[in-house]
Structures are given as structure tokens and as C-alpha cells.
Amino acid sequence: MISPRPLVRPLVRDLHAYVPGEQPKIAGLIKLNTNENPYPPAPRVLKRIRAAVNASLRLYPNPSAEPLRRKLAALHGCDPENVIVGNGSDELLALAVRTFVEPAPTAGRKQRTSPSRATKVQYFTPSYSLYPVLAASHGALSCPVALAPSFDLPPFAALMREGCWDFEAALSLITTPNAPSGRGYSMKQLGALCRHQRGVIVLDEAYVDFAGEHALPLALQRPNVLVARTFSKAYSLCALRVGYFVGPSDLIAALHKMRDSYNVNALGQIAAEATLDCLPYYRDNFRCVIATRNYLTQRLTALGFQVLPSQTNFILTRPPVLPAEEWLSRLREHKILVRWFNQPEVKEYLRITVGTDAEANALHQSARSILDGVAASAVPLRRRPRAR
Numbered sequence: 036m037i038s039p040r041p042l043v044r045p046l047v048r049d050l051h052a053y054v055p056g057e058q059p060k061i062a063g064l065i066k067l068n069t070n071e072n073p074y075p076p077a078p079r080v081l082k083r084i085r086a087a088v089n090a091s092l093r094l095y096p097n098p099s100a101e102p103l104r105r106k107l108a109a110l111h112g113c114d115p116e117n118v119i120v121g122n123g124s125d126e127l128l129a130l131a132v133r134t135f136v137e138p139a140p141t142a143g144r145k146q147r148t149s150p151s152r153a154t155k156v157q158y159f160t161p162s163y164s165l166y167p168v169l170a171a172s173h174g175a176l177s178c179p180v181a182l183a184p185s186f187d188l189p190p191f192a193a194l195m196r197e198g199c200w201d202f203e204a205a206l207s208l209i210t211t212p213n214a215p216s217g218r219g220y221s222m223k224q225l226g227a228l229c230r231h232q233r234g235v236i237v238l239d240e241a242y243v244d245f246a247g248e249h250a251l252p253l254a255l256q257r258p259n260v261l262v263a264r265t266f267s268k269a270y271s272l273c274a275l276r277v278g279y280f281v282g283p284s285d286l287i288a289a290l291h292k293m294r295d296s297y298n299v300n301a302l303g304q305i306a307a308e309a310t311l312d313c314l315p316y317y318r319d320n321f322r323c324v325i326a327t328r329n330y331l332t333q334r335l336t337a338l339g340f341q342v343l344p345s346q347t348n349f350i351l352t353r354p355p356v357l358p359a360e361e362w363l364s365r366l367r368e369h370k371i372l373v374r375w376f377n378q379p380e381v382k383e384y385l386r387i388t389v390g391t392d393a394e395a396n397a398l399h400q401s402a403r404s405i406l407d408g409v410a411a412s413a414v415p416l417r418r419r420p421r422a423r
């Protein structure tokens with residue numbers, strides 16, 4: 036008999052896969068854990084998707100999503116050759132690792148004294164927790180660099196210091212605005228970093244529609260900068276998996292070589308094209324989400340939560356009285372799902388997706404009742420007579 040386990044590559048056997056936020060199907064659950072948009076796609080988008088569900092589903096989709104790339108190029112003022120569409124931006128991030136980074140020499144073979152820059156995937160921590168998984172699954176070298184305690188980028192002089200940021204790393208992945216901190220980085224900081232970087236930089240702008248600034252000009256000016264965007268979060272299309280990169284045509288062409296022939300499904304392409312015809316609808320939604328973000332911040336602050344300023348559709352907050360992990364489970368008892376990360380820099384925080392005003396009110400009510408419960412149970416404790 037063959038034992039199946041040894042048939043798997045050692046690298047894969049030891050791999051810690053990415054842990055996505057839960058998607059439980061519980062009636063009445065308020066789901067604020069995976070940064071989905073609380074508002075549905077535009078009615079015209081749903082109509083176009085429905086109209087596309089017909090006998091033509093037997094045909095393959097456009098292999099390079101060309102009509103969609105043409106529309107995106109027109110939107111961003113570039114050529115279709117500057118755009119690649121992926122099965123979510125996650126697929127493109129993985130492609131970037133496979134396209135620009137050499138796998139490190141495997142254990143057992145002779146290790147070089149200093150790891151080659153060609154094998155390095157560099158990113159700030161905390162940021163998107165998929166990056167180290169992508170590096171590991173490719174056998175590349177993961178190079179985390181700590182953000183400042185305020186979750187801002189370290190000052191440029193600090194990045195330049197020996198042993199901090201590697202300006203020659205093959206690939207650097209920067210979530211901007213960042214997750215899970217919600218913090219936006221200034222174009223000035225990002226521009227300086229990109230100008231000095233010798234390797235490829237991906238600016239992952241998954242949340243940029245909720246921010247004040249975007250870095251697209253860098254992708255259209257610099258030879259080594261790609262900007263990642265997605266229809267998932269801001270455009271309410273998580274289920275259909277459409278994301279894209281904008282950047283120099285040579286880098287985009289290299290990524291095209293590495294992708295699957297039909298990497299973006301037909302309904303996703305149609306939905307994304309229709310979305311670009313309804314941008315005013317989505318811009319109204321962004322304004323609603325931002326207004327609710329401010330409202331939620333103010334309500335939680337009044338209860339003693341420390342809420343960090345956010346440029347995204349979620350907030351990072353340090354809850355009062357109880358540990359964050361305890362808040363996670365107590366809120367769950369109130370049918371409210373938020374996210375907690377067991378990572379040293381953020382384990383005292385909760386990441387809460389901005390939903391509707393009604394959801395913000397429900398969260399506020401539950402938080403207040405949890406705090407009241409703690410206060411009530413604390414009284415008898417204090418009054419309990421000392422043991423003799």
C-alpha cells in the first residue's frame with residue numbers, strides 16, 4: 036500500500052494555510068467580520084448578471100477579460116496593456132509572487148549565507164495576513180518589517196537603516212490604506228518609498244474607495260509599481276471574485292504569461308463591466324459607509340472604546356474593561372460577529388466592519404449591555420466580606 040502523506044511536497048505538508056474570516060449561516064447574524072459591503076450591487080448590475088444566465092454559459096469566457104480591461108483602462112487613463120484582471124485580487128497577489136520572486140533554495144540543499152534578494156517577499160506588519168502564506172507556499176523568503184507603534188509607516192530614515200527595509204527585495208507588498216489598522220499612508224511617503232525601491236512594489240488598494248487619497252499615478256509613472264484593486268469590498272461583488280492590477284505593460288505582460296487561460300469567469304466579467312456603468316450608485320454607498328464609520332466611531336468612543344482613525348470600511352478598536360478575545364465571544368452571544376487576530380501587535384484590538392447605521396446601533400446596544408453586565412457582576416465581588 037502507498038501511504039498518501041509522503042506524496043505531498045514537504046513544503047506543502049508544513050504549510051499553514053490562510054485562515055479566512057468565518058462565513059456562518061446563522062439567521063439574524065450581524066456579520067461585521069470580513070469587510071463585506073452592507074449594500075447590494077446596483078439593481079442594473081444584478082439585472083445584467085441575471086440576463087447573462089442563459090445557454091451561453093456553455094462557452095468559455097473572454098480569456099483576458101478584454102472588454103473589461105478596455106473599460107478599466109478608460110477609467111484610469113491608461114491602455115488595456117496596463118491592466119490584468121484576476122479571480123479576485125488574491126489571485127493576482129499569488130501570481131505576483133510566482134512571477135517576480137525566486138523560490139529560496141530548499142532545506143537539505145546547501146544554504147547560502149545571506150538569502151538572495153531575488154527570493155524575498157517583503158511586507159509591513161501588521162498588514163494583510165495572506166502575504167506570508169503566499170510567500171511560504173512559493174518557497175520564497177518572508178520578510179516582515181514592523182510598522183511604527185501608531186501603525187504608520189516608519190519614517191523614511193528608519194527604513195533606510197541597515198537591516199530594516201530591503202530596497203532590493205524582489206517583491207514588496209503594501210496594503211494601503213492598511214488592514215487591519217485602517218490607517219491611510221500619505222502619497223508623499225509612498226512616493227518616496229517607490230522611488231527608492233529597486234524591486235517590484237504592489238500597492239494593495241483593496242479599501243481605497245473609502246480613503247482620501249490613492250496611489251494610482253505611481254503605477255502609471257514608475258517602472259516597478261503595480262496597484263491592486265478589487266470589486267469585492269467597495270463594489271459589493273465578493274461572491275464573483277474580480278480584482279485587477281494596473282501597472283507598467285512589461286510587468287503586466289509577465290503576469291499574463293503566468294495566469295490560467297480563463298482565470299476570470301464570465302458572470303464576474305459581466306458584473307464588473309456593469310458596475311463600471313453605475314459608478315454614481317457606488318459613490319453614494321461610499322459616502323454612506325464613511326458617514327456610518329464616523330457615527331460608529333463616535334458611539335463606541337462614548338462607551339470607552341479607543342477607536343483608531345480609519346480610511347477603510349472597518350475600524351480597529353481597543354475595547355474597554357474586558358480582553359478583546361472575550362469581547363469577540365460576548366458579542367457573538369449577541370449574534371454580532373467581529374474579527375479578532377491572535378497576533379502580538381493587534382491582539383488587544385477588534386476589527387469591526389462598518390455596516391449600516393442600524394447595525395452600528397445594534398452593536399452599540401450590545402456593547403452597552405455587555406458593559407452593564409460586567410458592572411453589575413462586579414458589585415457583589417467588591418462587597419463580598421473578606422475571608423477571615
Ligand SMILES: *Cc1c(COP(=O)(O)O)cnc(C)c1O
Pocket residue numbers: 122123124125126163210214239241264265266267268273276277278
Ligand atoms: C479583501 C482583500 C483582498 C482580496 O480581495 P479579493 O479581490 O476578494 O481577492 C486583497 N487585499 C486586501 C488587503 C484585502 O483586504
